[in-house]
Amino acid sequence: MKPIALLLLWLLLTFFTLFAQAQDTLYLAFGSNIDQSEQNKALVSALCAYLTEELHVPLYPVMTKGAGAFVEICRAQQIDIALVNTLGYVLAKYQMDIEPLLVVATPDGKPIAYRSCLLANAQSGIESVDELMEQGSRHVFLFVNPGSTSGHLIPRLQLKRLGLEPELVFQDIAFGGDHKTTARLIAEGEFQVGACSYTDLEAMIAAGKLDASRLKILWKSEPIVNGPVAVRTSLSVEMKEKIAAAFKNMPLKKPDLHEKVIHLWHNTHGKEVHYVRAEDRFYDYIREIASSMEELALLVSLYTN
Known part of the structure; x- marks a missing residue:
């Protein structure tokens, strides 16, 4: 051969x-x-x-x-x-x-499936996405973590759809680490505005771990598989x-x-x-x-x- x-x-x-x-x-x-x-x-x-x-x-x-x-x-x-x-x-x-x-x-x-949401502290005076756009420069926006679909990707892209670039519109951005911590920090007023899983938020409220009256939901996403x-x-x-x-x-x-x-x-x-x-x-x-x-x-x- x-x-x-x-x-x-x-x-x-x-x-x-x-x-x-x-x-x-x-x-x-x-x-x-x-x-x-x-x-x-x-x-x-x-x-x-x-x-x-x-x-x-x-x-x-x-x-x-x-x-x-x-x-x-x-x-x-x-x-x-x-x-x-x-x-x-x-x-x-x-x-x-x-x-x-x-x-x-x-x-x-x-x-x-699950959903994402934009939310604000009920005492922030922000009742809508339009008001979020107007008052954004006063607040640090709290996402969940960089790799989160409902706590970062979807809400960021929704903001961009509205013409809002988070780093330019808000005073700063931060990450809460997980959905529960992020929702709690906004409800307690340590941050005034942010995003997290709406599905996880509903579960916390149903379990009595979060008072719904302390939050205002500004927007909810379509279902995410x-x-x-x-x-x-x-x-x-x-x-x-x-x-x-x-x-x-x-x-x-x-x-x-x-x-x-x-x-x-x-x-x-x-x-x-x-x-x-x-x-x-x-x-x-x-x-x-x-x-x-x-x-x-x-x-x-x-x-x-």
């Missing part, structure tokens, strides 16, 4: 060997909305152990600190499965060949089906784990939650409200680095 033919054969065998090895290990990424608390680290470990057992493939976690880091691992093609918020999925789809597999849903198969369990498109059909089955069977096989995992997404507390097949079109609202994917990526990079 000629040397060039031997070389080509060697390269071909090497490629298939490396490809086979790559399928022997999977990497599970957790999106920018999941903090790295000890409680969540324990949850991640338990989920990886369960999936390793169900898939018969070693599965390792990739936890990222912030949306910017998540975008980077997507760009580097370093993940096989991802549990992400809505913004995280849209950005991941833009950066790599990934597809939505499952989404949390009600028993009748309807994907669970929760981010999916997403997978690398090049995974085999068989592996994708195994992953889907593992999540769908979790309520029966590991009910305690299931209850903790579903709470990584919005609007799942106190509900019977299932998984249904996700579709990329569920996330068109995010793409439509932004002027471009480049704008989304830029927003994340500006506030997470």
Whole structure:
């Protein structure tokens, strides 16, 4: 056999060997909305152990600190499965060949959604978005965190639709860290205006943890479908089906784990939650409200680095 033919054969065998090895290990990424608390680290470990057992493939976690880091691992093609918020999925789809597999849903198969809102302290004197525009220079605007869909991306883009550039209109901007803290800080008057998940806000009020009379809702978004369990498109059909089955069977096989995992997404507390097949079109609202994917990526990079 000629040397060039031997070389080509060697390269071909090497490629298939490396490809086979790559399928022997999977990497599970957790999106920018999941903090790295000890409680969540324990949850991640338990989920990886369960999936390793169900898939018969070693599965390792990739936890990222912030949306910017998540975008980077997507760009580097370093993940096989991802549990992400809505913004995280849209950005991941833009950066790599990934597809939505499952989404949390009600028993009748309807994907669970949530809403964003703009809000003000009831004593601020701001009763409408028009008044927010007029008085913005007097106030620091409080978002949730840079990687939050309902607590940063959607309200920021809504403000831009109204011709408001937050950094130019308001005295300054700040981040509260999470939805509950952000809502509480505005209700207590430490900040006068801001944005958070309207769904989380409603839950706090219903639980008696927040007095609705201390807040004024200025605007609510359209429903936002929760981010999916997403997978690398090049995974085999068989592996994708195994992953889907593992999540769908979790309520029966590991009910305690299931209850903790579903709470990584919005609007799942106190509900019977299932998984249904996700579709990329569920996330068109995010793409439509932004002027471009480049704008989304830029927003994340500006506030997470």
